[in-house]
Amino acid sequence: MKFEETYLNDNILDALYDMHFDEMTPIQERCIPEILDGYDVLGVAQTGTGKTAAYLLPILSMLDDGGYPKDAINCVVMSPTRELAQQIDQAMQGFGYYLDDVSSVAVYGGNDGGRYDQELKGMRLGADVLIATPGRLLSHLKVGNLDLSRCSFFVLDEADRMLDMGFIDDIMKIVNELPNDCQRVMFSATMPPKIRELAVALLHDPVEIKIAVSKPAEKIRQSAYVCYDPQKLKIIDHIFRQGDLKRVIIFSGKKEKVKEITRNLKKMKINCDQMHSDLSQQERDDVMYRFKAGQTDVLVATDIVARGIDIDDIRTVINYDVPHDAEDYVHRIGRTARADRDGEAFTFISEADIYRFQQIEHFLGKEVEKIPLPEGLGEAPEYTKREKKRSNTRRHGRWHSKGNGKNNQAKSQGEGKKRHRNRHKSNPQQ
Numbered sequence: 001m002k003f004e005e006t007y008l009n010d011n012i013l014d015a016l017y018d019m020h021f022d023e024m025t026p027i028q029e030r031c032i033p034e035i036l037d038g039y040d041v042l043g044v045a046q047t048g049t050g051k052t053a054a055y056l057l058p059i060l061s062m063l064d065d066g067g068y069p070k071d072a073i074n075c076v077v078m079s080p081t082r083e084l085a086q087q088i089d090q091a092m093q094g095f096g097y098y099l100d101d102v103s104s105v106a107v108y109g110g111n112d113g114g115r116y117d118q119e120l121k122g123m124r125l126g127a128d129v130l131i132a133t134p135g136r137l138l139s140h141l142k143v144g145n146l147d148l149s150r151c152s153f154f155v156l157d158e159a160d161r162m163l164d165m166g167f168i169d170d171i172m173k174i175v176n177e178l179p180n181d182c183q184r185v186m187f188s189a190t191m192p193p194k195i196r197e198l199a200v201a202l203l204h205d206p207v208e209i210k211i212a213v214s215k216p217a218e219k220i221r222q223s224a225y226v227c228y229d230p231q232k233l234k235i236i237d238h239i240f241r242q243g244d245l246k247r248v249i250i251f252s253g254k255k256e257k258v259k260e261i262t263r264n265l266k267k268m269k270i271n272c273d274q275m276h277s278d279l280s281q282q283e284r285d286d287v288m289y290r291f292k293a294g295q296t297d298v299l300v301a302t303d304i305v306a307r308g309i310d311i312d313d314i315r316t317v318i319n320y321d322v323p324h325d326a327e328d329y330v331h332r333i334g335r336t337a338r339a340d341r342d343g344e345a346f347t348f349i350s351e352a353d354i355y356r357f358q359q360i361e362h363f364l365g366k367e368v369e370k371i372p373l374p375e376g377l378g379e380a381p382e383y384t385k386r387e388k389k390r391s392n393t394r395r396h397g398r399w400h401s402k403g404n405g406k407n408n409q410a411k412s413q414g415e416g417k418k419r420h421r422n423r424h425k426s427n428p429q430q
Contacts, residue, residue, distance in 0.1 A: 003057075011061075011099055012057055014097075019095075021053075026211050027049045028057070030211075031058075031209055036062070039206070040185065045211040051187050052091050060096055068152060073147070073150075076132065077129065077157060078132060080133070082284070088106075092104050092129060103122070103125070138173060148174070148178055150179065154182050154183070155186075156202065158187065159195055171202075184203050216330055220336060220343050220345050222333065222368045223347075223368060223369040224346065224347040225346065225371055226380045227380050228350060228351065236318065238374040246315065248299070248316045249301060249316075250318045251321075252300070255302050257320065258276045259278075261300045265298065272296065272298035273298075275301040317332055318347075321350070324356070349381075351381040
């Protein structure tokens, strides 16, 4: 489906034409009409599917059509990290190129006083779109720097990362400042029970749109070592001795493990750096700059880098531990083999992680090659079938499922349509 087949306004379509955007991705094709029609939306889609455009384009189109207060924050887009907030802001500048009357401001931590003053000015003037990280936005709310009582749109991007990073309480404090009729959109790459609970609390009778997780690119050579934890560093040493160790990311699910790995790699004289949530924003910026510039060969990171960060020339990804699910696995190894390059991904499977990796293989539809341990490392655990323990997890809420990708013909023509058109219109007398 082409963008011009929607009722996005002409200014948005002109910007998309200039950017050579023609065909919509599946998540855009299914989200844009629903958001334009005023429905709350729960989108389940991985990074790289075009979800930023899926929510920004319809919201910007509606804002440009007019009728929203000029002195209010009309849309809030929440991002879990500064890096993703910056990328959303960059997308906003492109999509909004012809929108002379739609303004935006990005609000995130780790800035100097000048940046803070710029944020404050933008909010007080009533920026139409506020792109923010939770901590920074909450700090502005606490000191009375902004008012969200007339906000018409709220977007929660990468909700599962928000959950992982401990931001959910902050998010709910922000949501409590929104008016009840604010249209709300929530995106998550995965849908664990806690995210469904959040969606029930946040969204009003949402349309659920789920895009299946894509398989990893065929160009990624996937392989694994079945091993005990004490053998992992020696395997890394073996891998690095076999080839070029430049442009490598090593992922671990826990920041304490990231710190430990980094210490050990430095003892091995490997030019490495670490990325995790304990670093200050300035430290994180410096780490990413050095790695992108090629000053650092190996980056050891938590999943904070697995999503939303564009680094095109990663040659090797090493999963020091098995990710929690197939989606996380795809995100991690998807950092390599980008922009028509080849890449390889190694996963270290400890005895406790065997069942989890078998579930990932089931999703992939194939068995990942198991490489024998390097000579001298001893025996490996046996890679045998393991049974999963029973779970008592309950599901919550009710949904308008959009899983089959077809339009819901049962939805009445007028019900809920263009709900936004009558919300928060500016009063000519004001």
